[in-house]
Amino acid sequence: MPRPSWDEYFMSLAHLAATRSTCLRRHVGAVIVKDRMVLSTGYNDTPRGMRNCGDGGCGRCASDAASGTALDTCLCLHAEQNAIVQAAYHGVGIAGATIYCTHQPCLTCAKMVVNAGITRVVYEVPYPDVVAERLLQEASVDLVHHAGAPVAGPRVP
Numbered sequence: 001m002p003r004p005s006w007d008e009y010f011m012s013l014a015h016l017a018a019t020r021s022t023c024l025r026r027h028v029g030a031v032i033v034k035d036r037m038v039l040s041t042g043y044n045d046t047p048r049g050m051r052n053c054g055d056g057g058c059g060r061c062a063s064d065a066a067s068g069t070a071l072d073t074c075l076c077l078h079a080e081q082n083a084i085v086q087a088a089y090h091g092v093g094i095a096g097a098t099i100y101c102t103h104q105p106c107l108t109c110a111k112m113v114v115n116a117g118i119t120r121v122v123y124e125v126p127y128p129d130v131v132a133e134r135l136l137q138e139a140s141v142d143l144v145h146h147a148g149a150p151v152a153g154p155r156v157p
Helices: 006-018 079-089 107-116 130-138
Strands: 029-034 037-043 098-103 120-125 142-145
Touching: 006 029, 006 037, 006 079, 006 098, 006 120, 029 079, 037 079, 079 098, 079 107, 107 130, 130 142
Parallel strands: 098 120, 120 142
Antiparallel strands: 029 037, 029 098
16 A cells, blocks of 8 residues: 555545534534644534534534525534634644645635634635635635545545
8 A cells, every 4th residue: 555645644634533523414524734743633513512413403404405505504613613723722823734624615714724824725625615715815825625535544425
C-alpha cells in the first residue's frame, strides 16, 4: 500500500471524524492541523448536551426541507464550526493552521475560518457558495479542492 501524502492522510482523518455525525441528511467531518499535528476535530451535530439529530434534536434534519433552505431552523453546528469551537474550548491556538473538510465550507463557516486565522482550507466535496469562495479569496485563505479519494479509512456519503 503506498504511503499517503499529508493531504490524503489528514483528509482520511476528516472522513473518520464524519463517522461521528448524527445528521440525518449529510455526514461532514473536519480536522484542523498545524505543523503536521492534529489540533482539533469536528463533525456536524447538535450543540453539547442536546439530543442529537437521530434522536429528534434537530427538527430540520428530520423534515422534508429542501437542501439549502430553512437553515435558520437548524440547530446543528457544522463540522468546521465544531472543530474551531473545540479548539477554543480547550485553549488551542489555530492561527496559521489548515482545516481539512469533507465538504467545502459554507459562508458562515468561511467567516469563522477567516476570523480564526486559518490560512488554508482543503476540501473534497464542492459546495456551490460563490460568496464563501470570494470571502476566502479576499482574506488570502488558500482554498484547495482535494479531488482524490483517501488512501485509507471509511468513506461517508
